[in-house]
Amino acid sequence: MKEMFSTILEEIKSRGNYRTIKYYQPLSSTRIRYEGKEYLNLCSNSYLSLHTHPDVLSAAKKSIDEYGAGICSSRSVSGSIDLYEKLEKQIAQYKGYKRALIFPNGYMANIGIISTLTGSGDVIFTDELNHSSLIDAMRLSRAKKVIYKHKNTRDLEAKIQKYHSKGKNIVVTESVFSMDGDVAPLEEIYLLKKEYGLQLFLDDAHGTGVFGEKGTGVEEMCNLTGKLDVHMATFGKALGSFGAFVLSDPIFIEYLINRARTFMYTTALPPAALAASLASLSLIEEDTAYKETLWQNIDYMRQHLGEAGFDLKDSIGPIIPIVVGGDAMTLTMQELLLEKGIFLQAIRPPTVPEGSSRLRLTVVRDFTKDDMDYALEALIDTGKQMKLI
Numbered sequence: 005m006k007e008m009f010s011t012i013l014e015e016i017k018s019r020g021n022y023r024t025i026k027y028y029q030p031l032s033s034t035r036i037r038y039e040g041k042e043y044l045n046l047c048s049n050s051y052l053s054l055h056t057h058p059d060v061l062s063a064a065k066k067s068i069d070e071y072g073a074g075i076c077s078s079r080s081v082s083g084s085i086d087l088y089e090k091l092e093k094q095i096a097q098y099k100g101y102k103r104a105l106i107f108p109n110g111y112m113a114n115i116g117i118i119s120t121l122t123g124s125g126d127v128i129f130t131d132e133l134n135h136s137s138l139i140d141a142m143r144l145s146r147a148k149k150v151i152y153k154h155k156n157t158r159d160l161e162a163k164i165q166k167y168h169s170k171g172k173n174i175v176v177t178e179s180v181f182s183m184d185g186d187v188a189p190l191e192e193i194y195l196l197k198k199e200y201g202l203q204l205f206l207d208d209a210h211g212t213g214v215f216g217e218k219g220t221g222v223e224e225m226c227n228l229t230g231k232l233d234v235h236m237a238t239f240g241k242a243l244g245s246f247g248a249f250v251l252s253d254p255i256f257i258e259y260l261i262n263r264a265r266t267f268m269y270t271t272a273l274p275p276a277a278l279a280a281s282l283a284s285l286s287l288i289e290e291d292t293a294y295k296e297t298l299w300q301n302i303d304y305m306r307q308h309l310g311e312a313g314f315d316l317k318d319s320i321g322p323i324i325p326i327v328v329g330g331d332a333m334t335l336t337m338q339e340l341l342l343e344k345g346i347f348l349q350a351i352r353p354p355t356v357p358e359g360s361s362r363l364r365l366t367v368v369r370d371f372t373k374d375d376m377d378y379a380l381e382a383l384i385d386t387g388k389q390m391k392l393i
């Protein structure tokens with residue numbers, strides 16, 4: 005068996021697709037130390053830099069004193085401490101839904117929700133670039149999976165007409181696509197939902213805290229706050245903590261509590277994660293300046309990368325894909341940037357389609373102008389060296 009695995013690993017290596025783990029030490033919200041050298045981190049999902057905010061840290065520390073380091077029980081047994089109730093109420097209100105339910109993380113939330121919501125006889129219409137957690141969730145569900153072209157509502161409509169079933173019909177999409185940074189045509193999908201009587205599931209992992217006037221997410225930006233059937237998002241990105249939640253009709257939430265296996269059969273989140281999420285949420289509810297500063301940084305980076313000639317695809321938010329193409333070439337660019345003090349990781353298949361390996365750059369609120377100018381110079385130099393621009 006070992007021989008078989010090592011042959012496969014050698015083959016993966018020869019394609020430039022081998023993954024290794026880099027162990028590093030965080031120095032601040034934007035800096036890390038790796039192998040004794042300091043780097044500017046250009047691949048954090050903590051878009052609002054809240055994971056190091058003093059209020060968030062002190063809330064997490066206080067919760068450890070009050071509740072302990074872990075809960076050591078599933079939520080259905082004795083794990084549902086009152087911090088859960090507070091956070092579920094607050095996140096539901098923030099997002100404009102009647103009820104929320106917290107899951108351990110986004111991966112488990114997607115698996116639990118979709119496999120509970122759908123079964124045999126149902127049809128799931130799914131964007132071809134949906135996240136792996138959604139793909140795995142659909143595998144676990146017994147529903148028929150129908151893939152539509154990325155963000156293409158014409159293709160979606162044609163497929164709805166062809167495959168619409170007597171059972172449940174549900175469209176599943178990310179709001180902001182995690183590897184491309186572009187945004188789903190939610191208004192158009194919503195119209196199709198209405199016209200054909202479908203259910204709509206949105207994964208707003210990368211929209212929450214970033215999009216919309218108040219920053220509540222892509223639904224708000226599209227004037228659809230609270231109108232979808234099932235909305236899922238995470239605390240582990242812009243909110244700088246860990247965990248995930250689903251928002252929906254109270255009956256469906258009750259159903260999940262009783263049926264979703266990734267909710268029922270796992271240990272509750274550590275109190276520090278819940279307290280940190282509560283503190284982050286309060287900060288962004290009270291002050292939209294967090295989001296506004298982030299957008300100033302996004303605009304600055306986008307403008308300069310665009311002017312330099314990088315193809316940024318249709319991305320519009322903090323996720324900026326720099327598509328290189330081949331796996332080995334992307335790794336070379338990653339190494340060249342490391343030499344210049346930039347920590348930016350190559351994203352390769354199966355995370356992205358074959359031939360579209362990329363550096364997935366993310367912009368965060370705590371970047372200073374000097375940080376961004378430094379990053380831009382390194383990216384532009386390397387881009388020229390690699391003949392990307």
Ligand SMILES: Cc1ncc(COP(=O)(O)O)c(C=O)c1O
Pocket residue numbers: 109110111112114135137178182207209210238239240247248
């Ligand atoms: C779109 C999307 N959905 C779900 C997840 C999973 O969330 P989590 O990291 O909390 O498991 C991620 C994060 O990787 C994501 O990008």
